Amino acid sequence: MSGTNTRSRGRPRLFDEDAVLDELTELFWRKGYSQTSMADLVEASGVHKSSLYSTFGTKEELFAKILRRYFAGRMDMMSALVDRAGPGVDGIHAFLELLRSDLVSDSSQYGCLLVNTSSELCGSAPGFEGFGVEFRKALRERLRALIRQAEPDGIADQRVTDQRTDLFMTFMLGLNLTVRGGADENEIGRVIDAMNATVDTWR
Amino acid sequence: MSGTNTRSRGRPRLFDEDAVLDELTELFWRKGYSQTSMADLVEASGVHKSSLYSTFGTKEELFAKILRRYFAGRMDMMSALVDRAGPGVDGIHAFLELLRSDLVSDSSQYGCLLVNTSSELCGSAPGFEGFGVEFRKALRERLRALIRQAEPDGIADQRVTDQRTDLFMTFMLGLNLTVRGGADENEIGRVIDAMNATVDTWR
DNA sequence: ACATTTTACTACCGATCGTTAGTTAATGGT
C-alpha cells in the first residue's frame, strides 16, 4: 500500500514457513502420519519444537494444514496434466505419458499423500478421511472430463464414460500402490503400457 | 501316538492361540501396525500383556507371525477363487463375481492386510516390506494363470498375457484402496463392472 | 507328597510420545 512491505511487529521468523512446510510434507509423505514424531519434524526442519507449535498448532492441526496445502498442489498438478493432454483417445495416452514422467521422478516415489493417509488412518483417526474422499472425488471429475473428450461427439454414452472413469480411477489408485511399493521405472512403464492397451480399445 | 493326547507339562493356557491371533489380526487389519498399541491388543484379546509377550514375543515378532498367517490364509482364499472361477474369459468374470461377494462382506472391508501394511511401513520399517512384495508376486502368478486360460490355445501371446496381468494386478490394488476407502456395495459393484467390460474386450 | 514346568497376573521399568510454561532475544511503534 505505502510502497514498502509492511513488516510484522515482533521478532522476525528465522525460517521460511513455506520451505519448512515443504520439508515436513516430505516427511509425512514418506513415513506416514503416525510414524512421524514431532521430534522427527524438529530434526528435519531445524525449527525448535515450540516454534512449530506456535506456528502450526498441534500435530493434528499441522497435518491438516499440510494435507490442505498438498491437496491444492496435487490437484493443480493433475489438472495441468489433463489440460496438457489434449482431447481424444490420444489425449489419454498423452496424460499417461505425462504421468509416467512424473512417477519416475524422485519426488513422487511415495505415491499420493492423500491416498496414503486415507488408507493409513481410516480405521483409527476418522478426522482425516475426508481429505482423501474429497480428493478422489475432485480427481475423478477431472479424469472423467478427459475420458469424455475421448468419445466421439454425438455418440457419447454417459454410462460408458462413467464406467471407463471408474476403471481409470481404480487404475490410478492401483498405480499409486505400485509406486509406493517400490516399483522401478520399468515396472511403472509396463503398468502404464497395460493401461494404454486398454485405452486403445476405446477408439 | 499312545491313544491319548499328550498334554504339555505346566499350567494349561486359558486362551486359544488361534482365536486370539484372529482377534489380533482383526485389530492390526483395521487400525494398521503403528496405530495399534500393545494395550489395544490386550484389551481386544483379554489376554494379559505378559502372556502375549511370552507367547508371541515382541510386537514386531507378533506382527510378523500375524502377517505370515494372514499370508497363507489370503493366498489360499485367492487360489480358491481362481480355482472355482474356471477357464476362459467367463472364468475371469466368475472370479470377479466371487471377489465381489467377498468384498461386500464385513470381514473384508479393510482391504488386504499385506497390501495395507506394505504401504504403511515401506517408508519407516523396511523389515515388513518383504511380506507385501512376496504376496503381490504370488498373487500375480495366480492371476496370470487365470488370464492365460482366457486366451485361446495356440494363439496365446505371452506379452499380451503379461500386459493383461499387469492391468489386472493394478486393478486389484486399486480395488483394495477403494474398499478400504469405505466404498459401499454399489461402488464396489460399479468398479467391478468396469473391469468386466474391459475383460470382455479380451475375447 | 514333592519337585518341575508352564502359565496367569501384578507391578513396574526407561524411553518416547505430544504438548506447554517460562525466559531470553529481536524487531516495530511512540
Added chain:
DNA sequence: ACCATTAACTAACGATCGGTAGTAAAATGT
C-alpha cells in the same frame, strides 16, 4: 529510551509407548 509484540529457546510436564522382572497358580512327572 521505552513499551508492545512476536519469535527463539530451554526445560519440563503427564501420558503412553513397548517391554520385563517377580510372584502366585495350575498342571504333569516321579
